[in-house]
Amino acid sequence: MVERPKYPERRRVRECILKALYEREINSESAPFLRLEEGFAALNISFKKRDFGVKYLIRLLNLVEELDELISEYLIDWTIERLNLIDKNLLRMGIFELIYEPDIPVEVTINELVELSKIYSDEEAPAFVNAVLDRVAKDHVAPQKLLL
DSSP states (O other): OOOOOOOOHHHHHHHHHHHHHHHHHHSOSSHHHHHHHHHHHHTTOOHHHHHHHHHHHHHHHHTHHHHHHHHHHHOSSOOGGGSOHHHHHHHHHHHHHHHHOTTSOHHHHHHHHHHHHHHHSOTTHHHHHHHHHHHHHHHHSOGGGOOO
16 A cells, blocks of 8 residues: 655645535535544544634635635636536635635645645646636735735
8 A cells, every 4th residue: 555645734634624525515514524523533633733624614614605606706618517526625725715814825825725636636627726726816815915
């Protein structure tokens, strides 16, 4: 069995959140928190980061409709319904962080979501995720925070 590289803990938390969001899409409204806790346990996430992850997921889920509207605004010749579930949830996470998590640097958010797209989506996803998040950042993030 191939051992996975040791990613930073925040990336592992994001990975768990992505899986929880995916679970929500294919199963039920209550399933994401079970998947999140299972992921935290499997990836040995600290209790401090678990707390961050749970709060992040709760806040994101409360904003899904707004995030989906923003995603739709930034899709060119595409609709949100046509996005695969992974890409849609990566964009939800990225836009959520860019707009509602001001303490996370823009370049960190974009890089982390692009890296997750390399692992969980197809070969075109990293460029797509990067392009959409870059445009959102330029339109919605204070200029002094942008280092892009």
